[in-house]
Each structure stands twice: as C-alpha cells, then as structure tokens.
Amino acid sequence: MQAKQHIQLNTTQSIQPLLAKFGIETADIMVESLVLDSREVAIHSAFIALKGHVRDGRDFIPQAVSLGAKVIIAECDTQQEHGQTSMREQSLIISFYDLSAQLSALAATFYHFPASEMQIIGVTGTNGKTSTVQLTSQLAALLNKRAASIGTLGSGVISCTGECASFGETINTTPDAITMHKLMAQFAQDNVKQVALEVSSHALVQKRVAALKVDVAVLTNLTRDHLDYHGTMQAYAQAKREILTQPELKFAVLNGNEIESKQWLAQLPNTVTPVVYGIDDESLLLSDAQKVCLAKELEYSSQGCRFTLVSSWGECEIQLSLLGRFNIFNALAAIASQLCLGQALTDIADVAQQLVPVAGRMERFSDEKSPTVVVDYAHTPDALKQALLALRQHSEGRLFVIFGCGGDRDKGKRSLMGEAAETCADVVMITNDNSRSEDPNAIASDILAGCIQPEKIQVELDRKCAIDKAVADATPKDIILVAGKGHEDYQIIGSETVAYNEREYVKQMFERNIT
Numbered sequence: 001m002q003a004k005q006h007i008q009l010n011t012t013q014s015i016q017p018l019l020a021k022f023g024i025e026t027a028d029i030m031v032e033s034l035v036l037d038s039r040e041v042a043i044h045s046a047f048i049a050l051k052g053h054v055r056d057g058r059d060f061i062p063q064a065v066s067l068g069a070k071v072i073i074a075e076c077d078t079q080q081e082h083g084q085t086s087m088r089e090q091s092l093i094i095s096f097y098d099l100s101a102q103l104s105a106l107a108a109t110f111y112h113f114p115a116s117e118m119q120i121i122g123v124t125g126t127n128g129k130t131s132t133v134q135l136t137s138q139l140a141a142l143l144n145k146r147a148a149s150i151g152t153l154g155s156g157v158i159s160c161t162g163e164c165a166s167f168g169e170t171i172n173t174t175p176d177a178i179t180m181h182k183l184m185a186q187f188a189q190d191n192v193k194q195v196a197l198e199v200s201s202h203a204l205v206q207k208r209v210a211a212l213k214v215d216v217a218v219l220t221n222l223t224r225d226h227l228d229y230h231g232t233m234q235a236y237a238q239a240k241r242e243i244l245t246q247p248e249l250k251f252a253v254l255n256g257n258e259i260e261s262k263q264w265l266a267q268l269p270n271t272v273t274p275v276v277y278g279i280d281d282e283s284l285l286l287s288d289a290q291k292v293c294l295a296k297e298l299e300y301s302s303q304g305c306r307f308t309l310v311s312s313w314g315e316c317e318i319q320l321s322l323l324g325r326f327n328i329f330n331a332l333a334a335i336a337s338q339l340c341l342g343q344a345l346t347d348i349a350d351v352a353q354q355l356v357p358v359a360g361r362m363e364r365f366s367d368e369k370s371p372t373v374v375v376d377y378a379h380t381p382d383a384l385k386q387a388l389l390a391l392r393q394h395s396e397g398r399l400f401v402i403f404g405c406g407g408d409r410d411k412g413k414r415s416l417m418g419e420a421a422e423t424c425a426d427v428v429m430i431t432n433d434n435s436r437s438e439d440p441n442a443i444a445s446d447i448l449a450g451c452i453q454p455e456k457i458q459v460e461l462d463r464k465c466a467i468d469k470a471v472a473d474a475t476p477k478d479i480i481l482v483a484g485k486g487h488e489d490y491q492i493i494g495s496e497t498v499a500y501n502e503r504e505y506v507k508q509m510f511e512r513n514i515t
C-alpha cells in the first residue's frame with residue numbers, strides 16, 4: 001500500500017434541505033460532517049445517535065452536547081416521534097425514525113450521491129471477496145479506467161500492478177454508511193470511474209450499503225461462517241442475497257459451480273440480468289436465458305494457466321499468471337463484471353496475463369532457469385493442504401513445501417500440518433514461524449510427530465536458509481511453496497519481533513539472479 005492521499009471535501013451545508021428529503025422540518029443550521037461516534041464530535045458536526053448491537057448511541061448524546069455538536073440526529077422508536085425536535089444547551093436534537101436503515105440514504109444525500117456517476121461492483125460471498133475485488137479493480141486499471149477498491153485491505157485507488165494509493169484504513173470490511181459515501185465522494189473528486197467493494201453479510205443486515213447504487217453484484221461462494229452473528233445458515237445465505245435489492249442493480253454475476261447461485265436466480269428481480277461464470281468441466285446452472293462467461297479447455301502450468309473463454313460477448317484465449325483453481329474463479333468474476341460494464345473482450349484478453357494476486361497470497365516468483373517459488377499465507381492444516389493441492393495442478397516436476405508452526409499457539413495443529421505436508425508434497429522442509437517463547441526444535445518435533453516417514457523430512461529453522469536450500473535442490477520444473485508468512489513482514493522469536501519480509505527476500509533472490 002502506498003502513502004495515504006488526503007482529499008479535502010467541502011461538505012458544509014444546511015441540514016434544512018437535507019432533512020426535508022426525509023419529511024423533517026428544521027431550522028437552517030449549517031453542518032460540515034455527519035459523525036457516528038460521539039468521541040469524534042466537533043462543533044460543526046451532526047452527531048448521529050443510533051441504537052447499536054452492544055451500546056445505545058443515544059446514551060452518548062450528553063457527550064456530543066458537551067463537545068458542542070450543533071445538531072444531533074437521534075434514532076427514535078416510533079413513527080410518531082419522527083421529526084420532533086428539542087434543544088439541549090446549544091444542540092438541536094432531532095428524532096429520526098428507522099435511522100439505522102435510512103442512514104445510507106441520509107449519507108448519500110449529504111454527499112450528493114457521489115456514486116451516481118461511477119460504476120460500482122459489489123462482491124459478496126464467504127471466500128474470495130478480497131481477491132475478486134482486487135482483480136476487478138486491477139483489471140479496470142489495466143484497461144485504463146481509474147479504479148478504486150474498498151475492503152479488508154483498506155480503500156484506495158488501485159494501479160495496474162495492484163498497488164493501492166490508500167485513502168485510509170477502514171474498521172470494517174464494508175465501511176459504515178457515512179464512511180462509505182464519504183469515500184465515494186473522495187473517489188469521485190479524484191476522478192475515479194469504477195469502484196469494486198467487498199460487501200459483507202453484516203453490512204447487508206445492518207443496511208450499510210442500502211442506498212448505494214450498485215451496478216453489478218457478484219457472488220463468489222457460500223460456506224459456513226459467521227453463525228455467531230446470523231444464527232443459521234439460512235439467515236446467513238439470505239443476508240447475502242439482500243444485495244439483490246440494491247437500487248439500480250443491473251447485473252448479478254453468479255458462480256455457476258456454486259449451488260447457492262440457484263437461490264439467487266430464483267430471487268432475482270426481473271430488471272437484473274444474470275451472468276453465470278465458471279469452469280466448464282463441472283455442473284453449471286445454465287439455461288439459455290443467462291449470459292455466460294466460461295473457462296473451457298483449461299491448461300495449468302507453473303507459469304499460471306490458459307483457457308478458452310466462451311462468453312456471451314464472444315470467444316478468446318485467456319492467459320493468467322495466477323495460481324490455483326480458486327483464482328481462476330476470482331479472475332472469471334472480475335472479467336465477467338468488466339464485460340457487463342462494457343469493456344471489450346479483446347482488450348481484456350490483451351491485459352489479463354498482467355493480473356497479479358493480492359500480495360502474499362499464492363504469489364509467484366519465477367524466471368526461466370529457476371524453480372518457481374510461491375509465497376502464501378497458509379498457516380492452518382486445511383489451508384496448507386488446499387494450497388498444495390492447488391499447486392500440484394500447476395507442477396510439471398516436484399512440489400516442495402517449507403513451513404512451520406507458531407509457538408504459544410494451538411499445538412494440536414502441528415502434527416496435522418506435518419501430515420498434510422507429507423501427504424501432499426514431494427519434499428518437505430520444516431522451518432521457524434513465530435516460535436515466540438517456545439524452542440523451535442520442539443515445535444519441529446511436534447510437526448514431525450504427524451509424519452509417517454519423519455526421517456525423510458528436513459528441518460532448517462532459518463527460513464532464508466531453508467528457501468536457499470530448496471532453490472538449490474529444485475529444478476526449473478519444480479514448485480516451492482513457502483507457507484505461513486504471506487504479506488507479513490516480521491518474525492517473532494522469543495519476545496523480539498524481528499523484521500523479516502519473505503516476499504522481498506524471494507523477489508530479491510530472483511533479481512540477483514543467484515539461482
């Protein structure tokens with residue numbers, strides 16, 4: 001991520017016309033901002049007091065008053081109270097019914113509907129949201145469209161190489177309704193033409209994006225998650241489907257290999273065009289009525305993959321430098337979204353090979369005369385197994401894995417990771433991964449306990465030495481997965497946090513051409 005950009009917005013305005021749109025008559029008072037947290041109140045802000053999940057924002061009205069808020073817009077419990085006003089010291093308190101649900105519309109109005117001139121793609125699903133959003137924005141940038149993204153990695157303008165010129169970190173994957181429209185206003189002022197954003201199920205339930213104009217809704221997949229919040233899988237699935245009610249939605253880009261897409265098709269408003277994407281060798285939910293974006297004749301190599309894209313916009317060859325079947329799905333969703341928004345298929349085919357993954361997630365480093373090295377964040381037994389299974393498809397030679405397990409953390413996973421590595425890779429090297437207060441040799445022994453033939457497993461506790469050794473032993477046809485660190489730039493040994501950037505180390509190794 002690059003340095004943060006500061007775009008000042010001139011938002012000073014009277015609350016009179018703003019609240020008139022919601023049926024409330026008030027005095028003509030100028031405010032500069034809408035503020036959700038009483039601790040951030042300044043004299044020219046309007047404090048928005050909402051009933052929350054944990055606390056009641058109305059309990060903080062006295063604090064907002066003491067900080068000099070000119071206006072306080074407070075959620076009320078009955079329709080009858082809507083629009084009632086009272087004064088507390090210098091603060092005008094205005095009751096607003098159903099404020100939580102209406103906040104997105106209030107913020108959109110306050111910021112003058114900044115999303116209206118931009119193309120907006122909302123990506124939801126259990127896994128793959130971050131990568132799909134990144135690939136979508138990167139693809140737009142490669143097609144010379146100024147693009148931005150909002151999600152787990154923060155928010156900002158995305159370059160052709162996936163770098164993000166940050167507009168700031170966000171607390172949530174999907175920001176609150178006010179932050180969302182403020183970001184949109186900053187993007188619009190910065191001449192951004194397209195925004196891809198992650199839309200979480202929490203955000204949909206809490207109506208954080210209720211009034212946001214979304215042109216394309218993407219579903220990646222649906223598996224069990226967040227049941228603490230939603231209660232049941234049905235409620236979780238239905239929360240995701242709420243994105244279909246976004247105002248002005250035009251396209252729903254659906255994973256054809258995902259059974260949940262069927263429910264989306266059943267609930268699709270007739271103004272929304274379904275587009276099914278997927279890999280053609282699995283069952284797809286296709287009918288003549290839908291637009292499609294399908295990968296056929298898929299071939300994997302250590303450099304990525306190639307396939308014939310058969311789509312309702314035409315047919316062409318696509319080369320991707322991305323690894324893993326899941327990344328093909330993510331890229332297909334990004335391509336389908338761009339096709340929906342009018343990009344030419346031939347232009348997409350010309351630039352698709354330049355797409356790069358999110359930093360430290362199946363990130364590939366290679367040259368012609370060296371083995372391919374892949375840096376990935378996988379640090380659980382299942383993630384390690386999935387990463388190795390994905391890479392096996394790309395490997396023309398042997399598959400190496402270098403990994404470790406954290407100290408002072410779940411000891412149960414150590415033997416399971418040993419088992420996964422031994423089962424799925426040809427050459428296994430155990431190394432150090434945040435040993436903390438534990439002896440790294442003892443952690444390695446715990447990992448080895450899960451292996452059937454521990455004598456065949458190498459232990460090299462210095463991560464850089466382990467990578468050097470694997471690169472020296474491997475041939476250009478081999479793939480080396482270095483798992484656990486991903487984008488992190490430190491290693492915790494004892495009580496010390498030592499600088500260690502695995503991506504940089506591997507990148508420089510290739511730049512030095514020492515292999």
Ligand SMILES: CC(=O)N[C@H]1[C@@H](OP(=O)(O)OP(=O)(O)OC[C@H]2O[C@@H](n3ccc(=O)[nH]c3=O)[C@H](O)[C@@H]2O)O[C@H](CO)[C@@H](O)[C@@H]1O[C@H](C)C(=O)N[C@@H](C)C(=O)N[C@H](CCC(=O)O)C(=O)O
Nearest residue numbers: 036037038052053054055056057060172173174176200202
């Ligand atoms: C449970 C939940 O989702 N909470 C979200 C909700 O907060 P809330 O309304 O419950 O806040 P609260 O603490 O009860 O406070 C109520 C009100 O009092 C205000 N307040 C509070 C304290 C104070 O001193 N002064 C004050 O004014 C608060 O600003 C708030 O407006 O609304 C806030 C604004 O939109 C969110 O930031 C907050 O997300 C919390 C931090 C959170 O952890 N959410 C998670 C569960 C979440 O949403 N995760 C998804 C990602 C899921 C995924 O895909 O992995 C996400 O989109 O991030």
